Amino acid sequence: MGACWGKILWIDLDTSTSQVEEISSHVYRQYLGGYGLGVKILLDNQPARIDPLGPDNILAFVPGLLSGTRTFFSGRYMVVGKSPLTGGWGDANSGGSLSPEIKACGCDGIFVRGCSQKPVYIHVTETTVEIKSAEHLWGLDTFETEDKLVAELGPGIKVATIGPGGENLALIAGIFNEKGRTAARSGLGAVMGAKKLKAIAIRGKKKVPVADPALLTRANKAIALPLQFNLHQVEKVIGDAAKTWVLPPLLRRRIDFKPTVKMVVSSLKEHGTGAATAISVESGDAPVRNWKGVGMVDFPWKYSSKISDKSTEPYVTKKYRCANCPLGCGALVSVNNGKYATKETHRPEYETAAVFGSNILNDNYEAIIKANDLCNRFGLDTISTGSVIAFAMECYERGIITAEDTGGIPLVWGNADSVIKLIEDIAYRQGLGELLADGVARASKILGHGSQEYAIH
Ligand code: SF4
Known part of the structure; x- marks a missing residue:
């Protein structure tokens, strides 16, 4: 075998x-x-x-x-x-x-x-x-x-x-x-x-056995075919397709027009999984304000578009792909100046942009890059870390967590500086980080005072 x-x-x-x-x-x-x-x-x-x-x-x-x-x-x-x-x-x-x-x-x-x-x-x-x-x-x-x-x-x-x-x-x-x-x-x-x-x-140096190399080559070719397109080609396909509506129906039927798959593929190639962050916020797919918010109301397009697709481009330094991946949805990014300056690091994935963006009402993409980098360095899951911080922000808003608990840090919506500090505290279990290091469910059980109502897990 x-x-x-x-x-x-x-x-x-x-x-x-x-x-x-x-x-x-x-x-x-x-x-x-x-x-x-x-x-x-x-x-x-x-x-x-x-x-x-x-x-x-x-x-x-x-x-x-x-x-x-x-x-x-x-x-x-x-x-x-x-x-x-x-x-x-x-x-x-x-x-x-x-x-x-x-x-x-x-x-x-x-x-x-x-x-x-x-x-x-x-x-x-x-x-x-x-x-x-x-x-x-x-x-x-x-x-x-x-x-x-x-x-x-x-x-x-x-x-x-x-x-x-x-x-x-x-x-x-x-x-x-x-x-x-x-x-x-x-x-x-x-x-x-x-x-x-x-x-x-x-x-390792061993070569993994392949039972039928010719079949594998054919399978790879079939997989790679829909991946050949880039975003500009897709836009052209759409433009051309629009013209076809004036063509006779017989001719139209001869055109292989499947732009949706190609669009998804080319967006992923260009912007990674963060290609659709803003659309996900708008459509209600991405979490907003600890899952209680409504994208169009609490984090409308003028904010969500700042942490999504084209807005992330200026930070990209290099493309990145996993082994044997013909698509390559990854990229490395860096922030050269300012308080969120970050050396070359992996681009935040969609989930990371959502939890450190819309879920805490933060539209600063540089802060999201920093938060992602810190989680990667300290060894924390960005999804759980962003989620537990959003939970803490809601508890702070409702007076369940106080300034005394946070060491004076105002844990208010959109305060990216407090997030950066909390990530380190969680990794080292210090201050409020001791409570948050074990995730939303456990934190709400320990906190009590009705916080379970705001614990999304
Ligand atoms: S294999 Fe890696 S680079 Fe390729 S699409 Fe998946 S996550 Fe992206």
């Missing part, structure tokens, strides 16, 4: 040992890779009712089934485990180029159980598995950790790491690779922190 190796790697941090388990081909046929393989292995091996932050929780890094082959859009990996945030199934996924590297080590997933007594990182190649001390990395942010490991292990090493958020067991912490590609959701960064696992560092 192509695309997989038929084996997974187990690492036990209690005993500092590793072993390989053979997986039969029918498991792949039934469950594929990624989440499917992850859930099958966890179901077979993980007892019920375990503590998600205890040694029995299995944390797994599982590439999609076709990752490591040339298949387009196959460059993502999944992280799975029991979520400490919800107490249920936890999963998150991330792009970049780490996923094919796991496959190039000759395994279809890395499954970690146990808890180390001291900080460690796992170094995997196609021939070796090492559990090494991470005492020198503990306390560093995700960017610093990646830089250190690349310096230590050599260029080409791929790193997935936690930041201070995960180390401090913030239940809204994620796992980060390539300084901003993020397996953000479910609080799995806290699971890594509880295991004292600072990072995994991967470098």
Whole structure:
């Protein structure tokens, strides 16, 4: 069978040992890779009712089934485990180029159980598995950790790491690779922190087997066809199509006119997922004012358009794409001057722009870039972080959280400076950050005073 190796790697941090388990081909046929393989292995091996932050929780890094082959859009990996945030199934996924590297080590997933007594990182190649001390990395942010490991292990090493958020067991912490590609959701960064696992560092050289290379090439061509268009071509297609209405119906029928798909594809290529932030706010899809607001009323176009599509262009320094992606929706951005100055960093995704934009009534895109960058460095999920801050703002407005609780920071709608400060406090569990670090549901339970009514989770 192509695309997989038929084996997974187990690492036990209690005993500092590793072993390989053979997986039969029918498991792949039934469950594929990624989440499917992850859930099958966890179901077979993980007892019920375990503590998600205890040694029995299995944390797994599982590439999609076709990752490591040339298949387009196959460059993502999944992280799975029991979520400490919800107490249920936890999963998150991330792009970049780490996923094919796991496959190039000759395994279809890395499954970690146990808890180390001291900080460690796992170094995997196609021939070796090492559990090494991470005492020198503990306390560093995700960017610093990646830089250190690349310096230590050599260029080409791929790193997935936690930041201070995960180390401090913030239940809204994620796992980060390539300084901003993020397996953000479910609080799995806290699971890594509880295991004292600072990072995994991967470098493989094995070529993933492909059963039918010619078929794969044909499939890739078919996938790539609708991606050939850029926005200007699409605009021309629309213009030309308009003209066709004056053409005889017989001729019109010969024109293949499917602008919607092409528009979506080309917008994604040009502006990333943030292409539709303003439209989402207007249409009621994006959260506004802690989910209570109405886009057209509370955050109308004159504001939402400042954090969406074309308004983000001046900050773009470079385009970015995950491994084997023919579309490339990513970009790097920077803010050169002012109080939100930020060195080159990943462009905020739509969800990030929404939670740090419309959901807190902030129309300053530079502040959103800064908030995104800080979350990436401190290792926090931007969606959960923005959401819990919006919740705190509503509680502040209603007098449930006071200036005394915030250390004098006015937590008013649109105050981006307070957001920047709170992100750090959440990562280090200091001040109000201690309350917010475990997400909206827990914060509202502790706060009481009717705050549950404003807790959207
Ligand atoms: S670059 Fe964008 S479209 Fe391509 S795989 Fe990554 S997230 Fe998906």
